[in-house]
Amino acid sequence: MKDKKILATGYNGAPSRLEHCLDIGCLRQKQGIPSGERHELCRGLHAEQNAIIQAAYHGVEIRGATLYCTNHPCIICSKMIINAGIQKIVYEEGYADVLAREMLKESGIEVAKFNRGKKKRF
Numbered sequence: 001m002k003d004k005k006i007l008a009t010g011y012n013g014a015p016s017r018l019e020h021c022l023d024i025g026c027l028r029q030k031q032g033i034p035s036g037e038r039h040e041l042c043r044g045l046h047a048e049q050n051a052i053i054q055a056a057y058h059g060v061e062i063r064g065a066t067l068y069c070t071n072h073p074c075i076i077c078s079k080m081i082i083n084a085g086i087q088k089i090v091y092e093e094g095y096a097d098v099l100a101r102e103m104l105k106e107s108g109i110e111v112a113k114f115n116r117g118k119k120k121r122f
Contacts, residue, residue, distance in 0.1 A: 002065040008058070010051030014043050036096040039076045048077035052084050062086060072111070075100040082107045090114050 001007065014020045021027070021043055028042055045053075048069055055062045063085030067073075072095035073081060081089065082103065088110040104111050 001068060002062070007060050007062055007065055008051045008055040010045075010047035010049065010054060012044060012047050013050075015045060018043070020044075036074070039074050046074065046077050048073050049080060052080050055084075066090060068114075071095045072097070073100055073104070075103070078104050082109065088112070092116075 028038075031041065033041055048067060051067065052062065054060075064087050065085075066088040067081060067086050068090045070091065071093045072091045073089060074095060074097050078097075078100040086109065089104070090112050092114045094113075101111075
C-alpha cells in the first residue's frame with residue numbers, strides 16, 4: 001500500500017497453473033519439516049512473495065510502500081522485501097524466524113504488529 005492505494009495482492013499457494021498443496025498433499029508434512037524451517041522445501045509461495053511478483057509482473061513500483069501481512073515474514077520473504085525497497089511491514093501474528101527479525105531490523109524497515117484494539121468511532 002502506498003498513498004492509501006493497494007498496489008498488489010498476494011496469496012499463499014502454489015505457482016500459477018500448478019496444483020495446490022491442498023489437492024495433492026503437503027511436501028513439508030510428508031517429510032516432517034517443522035514450521036519455520038527449510039522454506040525452500042515447499043511447492044508454495046508465501047503471500048509476500050506473490051505480492052512482490054505481482055507488482056513486478058504488472059510494472060507497479062513498490063519502493064517505499066507498506067506491506068500488510070498476516071504473519072511476520074520468514075527469512076526468504078524478508079530478503080525479498082528488503083531488496084524490493086518496501087519501507088514498512090504491518091503484521092498480525094508472530095513467526096518463529098529470528099534471522100528474519102534481525103535482518104529486517106538491520107535494514108531499517110519499520111516493523112509493526114497490528115493491534116485489533118478498540119474500534120474507532122467516526
